Amino acid sequence: MAKLPWGTRQNLTDDEFYNRTRELVNIKNLLYSTSQSNPPEILFSGIRGVGKTVFLNKIKRDLDKEGYLVVLIDFSIAECYQRNNLSLNGLLKHYYNELIKECHKKGLNTITKEISKFFKTKNFKLKDITIVKDIPIPIFAGEEDINKLNDFILELPQQIYENNQDKLKGVIVMLDEFQIIKELGEYLDSFLWMLRGHIQNHNNTAYIITGSMSLHDPLLQRIAGNDGVFGGRMLTQQLTPFDKDTVKNYLKEKMPTLYFNEKSFERFYNCTNGSPYYVNTLANYLPENIELTDKIVIDTFDENLDQLLKKLLITWEKLSNREKDIFIELMDKKLKRKDLAEKMNVQSGSLSKPLNKLLNLSLIKVNNGSYEINELLLKRWLKNEFKEKGYYPYRFD
Numbered sequence: 001m002a003k004l005p006w007g008t009r010q011n012l013t014d015d016e017f018y019n020r021t022r023e024l025v026n027i028k029n030l031l032y033s034t035s036q037s038n039p040p041e042i043l044f045s046g047i048r049g050v051g052k053t054v055f056l057n058k059i060k061r062d063l064d065k066e067g068y069l070v071v072l073i074d075f076s077i078a079e080c081y082q083r084n085n086l087s088l089n090g091l092l093k094h095y096y097n098e099l100i101k102e103c104h105k106k107g108l109n110t111i112t113k114e115i116s117k118f119f120k121t122k123n124f125k126l127k128d129i130t131i132v133k134d135i136p137i138p139i140f141a142g143e144e145d146i147n148k149l150n151d152f153i154l155e156l157p158q159q160i161y162e163n164n165q166d167k168l169k170g171v172i173v174m175l176d177e178f179q180i181i182k183e184l185g186e187y188l189d190s191f192l193w194m195l196r197g198h199i200q201n202h203n204n205t206a207y208i209i210t211g212s213m214s215l216h217d218p219l220l221q222r223i224a225g226n227d228g229v230f231g232g233r234m235l236t237q238q239l240t241p242f243d244k245d246t247v248k249n250y251l252k253e254k255m256p257t258l259y260f261n262e263k264s265f266e267r268f269y270n271c272t273n274g275s276p277y278y279v280n281t282l283a284n285y286l287p288e289n290i291e292l293t294d295k296i297v298i299d300t301f302d303e304n305l306d307q308l309l310k311k312l313l314i315t316w317e318k319l320s321n322r323e324k325d326i327f328i329e330l331m332d333k334k335l336k337r338k339d340l341a342e343k344m345n346v347q348s349g350s351l352s353k354p355l356n357k358l359l360n361l362s363l364i365k366v367n368n369g370s371y372e373i374n375e376l377l378l379k380r381w382l383k384n385e386f387k388e389k390g391y392y393p394y395r396f397d
């Protein structure tokens, strides 16, 4: 039974990885200039499930073999974020750990030397370096100076290059799930400026910032817009869902046991919107070796919607009641904040925090002051649940 990779996979084999030829060539060509001391800064965006992480892992594998140190840092698995306690220092600690891990994997074991050198040249008083789980941690002579530590961490990729020029063509740092930094609140700007301050002086380190952001996302503007933190410097690239022909050819090649007719294929495409995540998941649930009708496709889709939306439902459950109320209120029609407040019988001002949270998660979007649903599949799931159970599920236990 030929099964497609499930949607939770972050790393596909070359055989499983489909298409994206043009995008691969484009981004690799940009990255190659790193070896000529002219590294790019790239903002790589695309909706949830479109294949960004899988794509970055593919680039990582390829460029790793070609002599680059490639570090993929997933912000969403930082301990501080997982524990609901996102902080700048916590994020940088994660950044540091991932960097060191990758150096070890690549056999660059001179890290401790690099650390000493860095602190000597910057005139920091370093008392000692301890090793915790293979990771060297600098101990300061005086009170631990967090800012110095942060500077040090952000300088490290370029430092690693400079100490290993004979072995490396360049360093590539990929920051994945970058959109979670929205939760830094008032520290967001300082983080972006700090990042920029360092990376703009790195002549042999390329940076790719990526995350599930739509083109309308204000964070995107804030980073790469004309008056954004990185100004015009940052190159933007977008990964889009598979188009109809791509999906058709993909399924024909990788799962020839699915027999669509024209109508059922149309339905399949509409359900999945060409997002590889949904394409793979829905295709895996469809019955094989029979002619698929429109009804089979839509029924299978609805029956497995909770599997398809697994990640999203975790996000849903974590929302506060107020946030859930707002989402449900917006399912029927888009509303201005004032009208939403009226419908919910609350002060308009009390809605700004929950609305921002929903916007940050890309569950809703705002257009000319009107708020509307962005995650249509979540809406569909909620409506189905309501039809079946008579209430909207606020919790799953």
Ligand SMILES: Nc1ncnc2c1ncn2[C@@H]1O[C@H](COP(=O)(O)OP(=O)(O)O)[C@@H](O)[C@H]1O
Residues within 6 Å of the ligand: 005, 006, 007, 008, 009, 010, 012, 016, 017, 018, 019, 020, 046, 047, 048, 049, 050, 051, 052, 053, 054, 055, 212, 275, 276, 277, 278, 280
């Ligand atoms: N090029 C591809 N070929 C085949 N399947 C893919 C491809 N890109 C993504 N997928 C499928 O989509 C899923 C989600 O991809 P992922 O990279 O995690 O999305 P994102 O990071 O954009 O949210 C993967 O687990 C895989 O099943």
Ligand SMILES: [Mg+2]
Residues within 6 Å of the ligand: 052, 053, 054, 176, 177
């Ligand atoms: Mg991802």
